[in-house]
Amino acid sequence: MAAVESLPPGTPSAMRNAFGTVLSALILVLIGVLAFSIRLFSVIKYESVIHEFDPYFNYRVTQFLSKNGIYEFWNWFDDRTWYPLGRVIGGTVYPGLTLTAGTIWWVLNSINIPLSVETVCVFTAPVFSAFASWATYLLTKEVKGSGAGLAAAALLAMVPSYISRSVAGSYDNEAVAIFALIFTFYLYIKTLNTGSLFYATLNAIAYFYMVCSWGGYTFIINLIPMHVLLCIVTGRYSPRLYIAYAPLVVLGTLLAALVPVVGFNAVLTSEHFASFLVFIIIHVVALVYYIKGILTPKMFKVAVTLVVSIGLVVCLIVVAVLVALVASSPTGGWSGRSLSLLDPTYASKYIPIIASVSEHQPPTWPSYFMDINVLAFLVPAGIIACFSPLSDASSFVVLYIVMSVYFSGVMVRLMLVLAPAACIMSGIALSQAFDVFTGSIKYQLSSKSKDNAEDNTSTKNAPKDDASSGKTDKGEEVSKERSSKKGKKKEREPAEKLSVKSKIVKKKALVLPLEASIVALLLLIMLGAFYVIHCVWAAAEAYSAPSIVLTSQSHDGLHVFDDFRESYAWLSHNTDVDDKVASWWDYGYQTTAMANRTVIVDNNTWNNTHIATVGTAMSSPEKAAWEIFNSLDVKYVLVVFGGVIGYPSDDINKFLWMVRIGGGEFPHIKEADYLRDGQYRIDSEATPTMLNCLMYKLCYYRFVETDGKGYDRVRRTEIGKKYFKLTHFEEVFTSHHWMVRIYKLKPQKNRIRGRVKKLKQKTSSGVSSKSVKKNPWM
Amino acid sequence: MYNKTIVCVYAQDLLCSLHSAYLATPTNLKIHHYLIFLRSFYFLEHVSYMALVGSFSFNSFLFGVLSCTGTAFLAICLWIQVNKENKKFKDLAPKRAFADFVLSNLVFHLVIMNFFDRCPSPILNVVFMSCKNVV
Numbered sequence: 087m088a089a090v091e092s093l094p095p096g097t098p099s100a101m102r103n104a105f106g107t108v109l110s111a112l113i114l115v116l117i118g119v120l121a122f123s124i125r126l127f128s129v130i131k132y133e134s135v136i137h138e139f140d141p142y143f144n145y146r147v148t149q150f151l152s153k154n155g156i157y158e159f160w161n162w163f164d165d166r167t168w169y170p171l172g173r174v175i176g177g178t179v180y181p182g183l184t185l186t187a188g189t190i191w192w193v194l195n196s197i198n199i200p201l202s203v204e205t206v207c208v209f210t211a212p213v214f215s216a217f218a219s220w221a222t223y224l225l226t227k228e229v230k231g232s233g234a235g236l237a238a239a240a241l242l243a244m245v246p247s248y249i250s251r252s253v254a255g256s257y258d259n260e261a262v263a264i265f266a267l268i269f270t271f272y273l274y275i276k277t278l279n280t281g282s283l284f285y286a287t288l289n290a291i292a293y294f295y296m297v298c299s300w301g302g303y304t305f306i307i308n309l310i311p312m313h314v315l316l317c318i319v320t321g322r323y324s325p326r327l328y329i330a331y332a333p334l335v336v337l338g339t340l341l342a343a344l345v346p347v348v349g350f351n352a353v354l355t356s357e358h359f360a361s362f363l364v365f366i367i368i369h370v371v372a373l374v375y376y377i378k379g380i381l382t383p384k385m386f387k388v389a390v391t392l393v394v395s396i397g398l399v400v401c402l403i404v405v406a407v408l409v410a411l412v413a414s415s416p417t418g419g420w421s422g423r424s425l426s427l428l429d430p431t432y433a434s435k436y437i438p439i440i441a442s443v444s445e446h447q448p449p450t451w452p453s454y455f456m457d458i459n460v461l462a463f464l465v466p467a468g469i470i471a472c473f474s475p476l477s478d479a480s481s482f483v484v485l486y487i488v489m490s491v492y493f494s495g496v497m498v499r500l501m502l503v504l505a506p507a508a509c510i511m512s513g514i515a516l517s518q519a520f521d522v523f524t525g526s527i528k529y530q531l532s533s534k535s536k537d538n539a540e541d542n543t544s545t546k547n548a549p550k551d552d553a554s555s556g557k558t559d560k561g562e563e564v565s566k567e568r569s570s571k572k573g574k575k576k577e578r579e580p581a582e583k584l585s586v587k588s589k590i591v592k593k594k595a596l597v598l599p600l601e602a603s604i605v606a607l608l609l610l611i612m613l614g615a616f617y618v619i620h621c622v623w624a625a626a627e628a629y630s631a632p633s634i635v636l637t638s639q640s641h642d643g644l645h646v647f648d649d650f651r652e653s654y655a656w657l658s659h660n661t662d663v664d665d666k667v668a669s670w671w672d673y674g675y676q677t678t679a680m681a682n683r684t685v686i687v688d689n690n691t692w693n694n695t696h697i698a699t700v701g702t703a704m705s706s707p708e709k710a711a712w713e714i715f716n717s718l719d720v721k722y723v724l725v726v727f728g729g730v731i732g733y734p735s736d737d738i739n740k741f742l743w744m745v746r747i748g749g750g751e752f753p754h755i756k757e758a759d760y761l762r763d764g765q766y767r768i769d770s771e772a773t774p775t776m777l778n779c780l781m782y783k784l785c786y787y788r789f790v791e792t793d794g795k796g797y798d799r800v801r802r803t804e805i806g807k808k809y810f811k812l813t814h815f816e817e818v819f820t821s822h823h824w825m826v827r828i829y830k831l832k833p834q835k836n837r838i839r840g841r842v843k844k845l846k847q848k849t850s851s852g853v854s855s856k857s858v859k860k861n862p863w864m
Numbered sequence: 865m866y867n868k869t870i871v872c873v874y875a876q877d878l879l880c881s882l883h884s885a886y887l888a889t890p891t892n893l894k895i896h897h898y899l900i901f902l903r904s905f906y907f908l909e910h911v912s913y914m915a916l917v918g919s920f921s922f923n924s925f926l927f928g929v930l931s932c933t934g935t936a937f938l939a940i941c942l943w944i945q946v947n948k949e950n951k952k953f954k955d956l957a958p959k960r961a962f963a964d965f966v967l968s969n970l971v972f973h974l975v976i977m978n979f980f981d982r983c984p985s986p987i988l989n990v991v992f993m994s995c996k997n998v999v
Contacts, residue, residue: 283964287971333968338976 091680113236114223118216121243123210125253128630134208134255137632139672139689141257142679144183145207146728147175152203159184159292159344166684167674168696169718176393177346178692179661182299183262186210211252211261218265219243222506222513228279229472229479230514233427233521238513244617246624247457247505252631260502263300268506270296270306271486274330275479281326283333290337297342304357305503309489310334311364313482318371322478328372335365449498456624457501460617461508468511471518487511519610523603528602558784634676636733647731648677649825653724656819657681657828667828668715669724670704670737670744671697677724687716694751701748704741704781705755712814717829723815723829727785730792730798730824739800741781742766769803777807780815784829788810792824 136145162175174802181816193208198201217237227235242248251260273289297303314331317323339361343354352358422793454462465487472480487507494504598606636647657667658681667683674688687697704712715723728736737744742757760766761776768782776782786805790796796805812829819828 124980283961283968287964287968292972337968337975339973340979344975346980 110232112238114220114239117219117223117236117239117243120240120269121216122212123251124244124625125215127253127626128632129208129254131626131630132632132635132723134205135632135634136204136208136257137253137255137634139260139675141207141255143675143689144257144259145204146675146679147179148187148191148207149203150193151177151269152472156185156188166682166776167678167688167691168690169684169686171693171696172691177349178690180259180265180299180301180347181345182295182297183210183257183259185298186214186262187257187284207257208255211256211258214253214265215243215248218248218268221265221268221272222509225268225275225505226513228272228275229477229483229510230392236464236512236513237516238510241461241509241512241516241617242506242623244504244625245458245509246621246629247501247619249625250457250629251502253625255632259300260302263296263302264502266292266296266299267302267306267503268550273483274310274334275482277480278326278482279328281324283329286329286333287337287742289330290334290341293334293338294341294344297338297345297348302500302503303342305489305493307338307358308360309486311361312489313369313485314364316481316485317478318368320481322481323368323375324478325372327478328368332365333370333402335361338344345457365606388730442814446497446499448496449494449501453498453501456628458505458508459620460613461512464512464515465508467519468513468515471514472511483507483510483514494678516610516614520607523607523610524597526598526603527600527607529597530603591688638731647733647823647825649821649823651680651818653821653826653828654681656821657683657722657724658821665721666719667722667724668700668703668718668720670700670726670740672740673724673726683722685721694747698748698751701744702755704737704744704761705748705779707778708780708783708812708814712831716834721831722818723780723784723831725781725784725827725829727824727827728800729785729789729798730738733825734800736785736800737781738768738785738798744781767803768798768805771807772806782807783810783812784815784827787817 123389147159150162154162160176164175165172167173178755187203187206187210190210191201191203194201194206219242223232223235223239225235226238248264250256251258252264270289270292273285273292277285277289293303293306296306310331314327317327339358341350342348342358343350353362404846418828469484469487472484479668483732487504487510490500490504490507493500565711609836634650638645638647654677657677661667661683663682665683666686667677667681668678668686670686671689671691674685674690677683677685678688687693687700691697699714699718706714726736727738728734729738741760745755745757745760760773761774762771762773766776768776768786772782786796786798786807787810789798789805790808796808797803798805814832815829816832817827818830819826821827
């Protein structure tokens with residue numbers, strides 16, 4: 087690019103370069119439009135609604151922010167969730183997403199475009215995915231050139247794994263965080279390439295935005311030190327590396343400590359230690375290079391021996407202190423989720439809640455093909471292409487993809503971090519492949535057309551084989567032809583700029599035959615076509631379901647199941663504002679956001695004991711459950727039941743986690759009591775504990791009235807206990823397809839008849855002397 | 865005994881050569897070296913104070929430590945960019961390097977102000993608190 091810029095404007099190659107720039111700008115705009123529009127399937131198929139569970143919480147927070155302003159937001163203590171504990175929202179939420187959407191809403195409203203908060207929330211993700219593809223273009227351009235950049239940006243706009251978390255309506259942290267991630271990496275590579283402190287400052291600010299947005303920022307703060315270490319170890323230390331790394335660590339740690347969620351964790355937890363360690367190492371290396379520069383080699387050796395002997399002793403002391411500090415905390419300073427990344431079996435042994443989230447399970451092999459499709463084949467080619475000139479930037483991208491492949495293998499949720507890396511690599515591979523093929527085609531075509539001309543010029547050129555003018559003329563001519571055909575791609579075969587004659591000898595190794603290159607080009611284009619078809623299918627069919635509205639195709643048309651919103655609306659209209667609703671933690675966010683009622687536990691799952699309390703209540707018999715719920719001031723209990731329509735993610739299928747989590751805290755709940763032959767069953771073979779527990783009763787109360795036999799479509803059996811009455815709860819609402827059922831706690835009886843009371847006293851005293859483990863709730 | 869004397873001699877030689885090489889650096893760079901040395905000294909002092917007295921106000925500890933390291937490293941960056949012997953930075957004008965330095969220092973101090981929560985003199989305390997509220 088430098089040689090081209092020095093040409094005076096108006097010459098043909100300068101014109102062609104200008105044309106190339108305009109063309110690539112136009113292509114980038116189209117890529118942005120593509121990224122935005124491929125995510126709109128759910129808006130077209132269903133409606134502009136917020137999906138899933140977590141986005142409802144973010145939506146509620148954004149509503150609060152837009153109503154009350156930013157100071158109230160920082161100091162907000164939410165008392166409508168985790169009753170009676172409450173939750174400090176200002177200090178436990180990653181504010182990036184809500185602040186971004188709030189700012190967009192405020193800006194739009196102040197220029198008199200009256201979009202509602204919901205619309206802004208729904209469309210934030212597609213807009214930021216367009217920005218993310220532009221950031222990918224910038225990043226790959228720094229690594230390999232603008233051709234690879236355009237290819238990578240086009241791939242990222244459509245990759246299904248990113249679409250899954252950023253459809254219109256999926257208003258979650260990753261929508262903004264992936265853009266921040268790629269942009270931070272771009273600024274880091276830019277600083278590495280230019281060595282400018284200005285970009286280093288911008289890098290730190292972009293890192294701050296990333297810390298605000300997502301807990302995955304620890305990936306950045308561990309990947310960049312790893313890369314610096316790699317560069318030092320492979321002998322690529324340079325002052326630019328120092329400028330790229332040191333400001334990021336200091337400014338970045340400071341900025342990270344400013345975000346309330348992170349706070350002092352930025353300097354205290356093990357997730358950040360790698361950055362400090364490498365910070366010290368890079369200072370040592372810088373000092374060593376400096377001293378090496380001002381000393382003679384002999385003196386340097388003396389210095390080395392002296393320093394090493396003293397330094398080893400000091401190092402050992404420091405390491406011993408550190409190890410003692412770290413070992414004093416039970417997890418070695420790591421948080422639960424990070425530890426489960428390093429040791430995948432950790433969560434299932436110690437923290438069942440982390441193990442129960444389906445997003446935290448390892449992915450299956452087909453999910454790789456589903457999520458990154460064709461890119462899985464192109465990534466190895468891209469890795470090889472990165473090695474052909476190995477620069478700092480390309481070594482960074484290789485390290486990025488290796489690390490992200492490992493982490494995506496541990497948790498399916500982290501496939502999202504793999505997607506940009508895979509797109510960058512595939513973009514590089516595709517661009518290189520296209521270069522080689524089109525170069526071969528052009529050379530073959532030009533050599534065929536110049537076969538006659540060559541016979542004349544070769545005799546002239548032979549005596550001046552070393553003359554530069556002939557060579558450069560031919561070289562420029564060929565390069566101009568190439569740039570005319572593919573103005574937007576950058577040239578990368580310097581060997582082909584020599585004279586034609588010497589080219590023939592050299593290029594026999596680099597040039598492919600004409601037919602092979604044409605066929606290969608066509609095959610590559612077909613590969614791209616398959617990728618596009620798959621991505622559009624995945625976006626339309628697989629990832630656009632809002633999961634709050636369900637649809638199914640049957641012989642008599644499309645059925646829409648809107649039971650969730652129906653029941654939340656019922657709750658908000660038919661209960662008091664201060665009534666407490668108990669349900670399993672999955673539905674907490676939706677209940678507070680849509681029904682506007684106080685809940686006991688929600689998706690934040692920060693308090694395991696509280697969740698275990700609710701789980702115990704759901705697994706206990708009616709009276710014990712009533713006692714538990716009464717102690718929590720609960721008025722209504724909500725269960726989700728899919729037996730009538732065959733909805734598989736209902737509470738009976740989640741029941742095993744209720745038992746496990748409850749049993750983890752309250753030992754009188756034993757999982758073996760609910761299992762028959764190692765399985766949870768609800769038919770006639772079920773254990774009596776199972777048939778008497780609250781969850782069974784609340785789900786299957788009056789179920790026989792639907793079809794007369796009580797056939798559960800999800801479990802595919804008839805239920806065990808069909809006719810029973812509820813003594814402590816009364817049913818107040820069942821939705822249209824029986825998906826959501828709401829029960830009210832019956833108030834305690836004023837008067838207990840005398841005889842029953844005496845019997846109860848006798849039995850309770852008799853039971854307590856026999857049982858070893860007393861139920862703490864009775 | 866023999867080895868020890870040789871090591872001492874070597875050490876003396878080393879120090880002499882370091883000293884002479886150091887004298888050869890131009891004066892403007894020596895200013896940077898002095899500033900960096902000062903900052904490292906204050907950093908060590910702050911850390912030892914915390915080790916002795918305990919980290920009661922972790923905020924102010926962080927403020928002290930990180931302001932020292934921050935300004936130190938930024939000075940190092942400027943030094944790298946201004947050093948004439950550094951071949952890779954020949955095309956970077958010294959004024960641009962200084963402007964970058966000023967900008968990054970500005971951002972850095974904006975950030976570090978937020979950690980400041982107490983100051984010995986009450987007058988200065990008021991001044992800093994008002995600055996912090998503005999930020």
